[in-house]
């Protein structure tokens with residue numbers, strides 16, 4: 608997980624998330640035809656309702672961006688409530704795990720070299736699609752009905768071709784990196800240049 612401390616206040620960090628094009632259609636803001644909220648916002652802050660809140664996050668169009676924000680990707684991290692499908696305890700654990708991953712990686716020598724203009728193969732694309740539904744390599748392997756070691760190998764290739772060690776990033780961060788690489792390639796191909 609890339610943790611960049613660039614903002615000191617919550618408002619600035621949140622405004623980056625709110626700039627996401629899918630923010631208005633986020634699942635926790637869904638309303639009925641009369642404009643009444645379909646989801647009680649309290650469930651995101653009640654530990655006994657955490658499972659229900661996590662279910663709302665599943666399939667939310669901004670889940671990955673929301674999770675990255677709540678984990679501190681923009682310099683502010685959320686200490687309370689369910690964000691991006693994670694409870695505050697899960698976010699704390701993930702931040703600790705991310706620090707350990709970064710320390711492990713820092714002790715290694717050369718980094719994998721990213722493939723310029725990276726384009727996922729058909730198998731890699733199928734895996735990335737499965738990981739968007741199930742952000743866990745083992746579960747994605749079951750979804751694809753492919754043995755786990757083969758799926759793990761494909762995942763490892765994706766990470767290395769993007770310039771990361773497979774154990775350096777969490778699955779949602781790999782998905783974000785893949786999306787960034789694809790967007791940069793599309794911008795290059797259209798002659799607009801990378802804007803990420």
Ligand code: SF4
Nearest residue numbers: 633635664667673691
């Ligand atoms: S991921 Fe969850 S908390 Fe974040 S915007 Fe979507 S529904 Fe709301």
